Amino acid sequence: MTTPRRPIRLLVFGAALRTGSLNARLAGLAADAIHAEGAEADLAHIRDFEVPLYDGDTEKAHGVPAGALAFRDRLLTANGFVISSPEYNAAMPGVLKNLIDWVSRLKPQPFAKVPALLMSASPSMVGGNRGLWSLxxxxxxxxxxxxxxxxxxxxxxxAFTEDGGFAEEELGRRFSDTIAGFLDLVEAEVHYPCAKHAWVEFLGEHVDPAIDRVQAS
Ligand SMILES: Cc1cc2nc3c(=O)[nH]c(=O)nc-3n(C[C@H](O)[C@H](O)[C@H](O)COP(=O)(O)O)c2cc1C
Known part of the structure; x- marks a missing residue:
């Protein structure tokens, strides 16, 4: 008999802006698989988190923009996140990096200690995997x-059938297994004490409150 999962909620989104994005479809399938595993998925669109190009002057004048705050708020309601990102020129899209840069300006720093699962979809033979290494x-x-x-x-x-599922059954199984494995880890992270207690941007840096990017839990 399998043990029922303790409550877990994940923020899920595709990182392409365009209509008909393959990554948005994959994010949708991830949300379905999360539900099938007995967990909750908050399926978002990267347009929910629209931000201007990062500019230190804009930040100084107006603070962190609403799109980044919205991302932080959605992340706070979740125990982890799943991104399905396209690969642009062997790296992540600028839109996604720009969002990460804005969100990273918030304190407490919203990504610290949050479990993340990375996915990609591409017409190419490697499926956008190189972009995930950059992400x-x-x-x-x-x-x-x-x-x-x-x-x-x-x-x-x-790769998709007309109704949006995986054309290859075995691939669909591997996808669900990846999601299930990630959910097991999130469950452990949420319900068991973790090893790393503090986030320090540069380990070994000199202590200086003017430049510190350190958070103890
Ligand atoms: C600027 C640009 C660069 C791209 N570079 C790559 C690449 O390096 N590797 C790749 O597999 N696909 C590349 N592609 C193709 C994308 O993988 C393809 O357009 C994919 O459908 C984008 O994801 P989406 O369907 O979610 O929008 C690139 C597309 C664009 C627009």
Whole structure:
């Protein structure tokens, strides 16, 4: 008999702006799989978090924009997040990096210690996987607990059925297994004490309140 899950809620979104985004479809399937696993999914669109290009002068004059605050607020209602991101020129899209940069300006720093699962979809044979390696860098830098496994959907323009499911049954199973594994980890993170107690932007830096980016839990 399997043990029922304790309550878990994840923020899920695709990181492409365009209508008909393959990554939005994959994010939708992730939300379905999360529900099927007995957890809650808050399916968002990156347009819910629209922000101007990061500019230190804008921040000084007007503070952090509403889109970044909205992201922070949605993240606060969740125990982790799932991003399905396109790969642009072997890296993450600028729109996503720009959002991360704005959100990182908030204190407490919203990504610290939050579990994250990364996915991608692309018409290419590698499914946008290189973009996810670039996405890991800022997220791990900010203290997010990025799940070691990632899911990249190759030839994504042929990968879905008309009703939006996976054309290949085995692929659908692997996708659900990845989600289930991530949910197991989130459940453990939420319900068991964690190993890392503080987020320090640069380990070993000199203590200086003027520049400190340190948060103890
Ligand atoms: C500026 C730009 C750069 C791209 N670079 C890559 C790339 O490096 N690797 C890749 O697999 N696809 C690349 N693509 C193709 C995208 O993977 C494809 O457009 C995909 O459908 C985008 O995701 P979406 O469907 O969620 O919008 C690029 C597309 C654009 C617009």
């Amino acid at each position: 890991r860098v800022p997220l791990e830098h900010l203290g997010a607990r990025v799940y070691p496994e990632m899911f990249s959907l190759a030839q994504a323009h042929h």
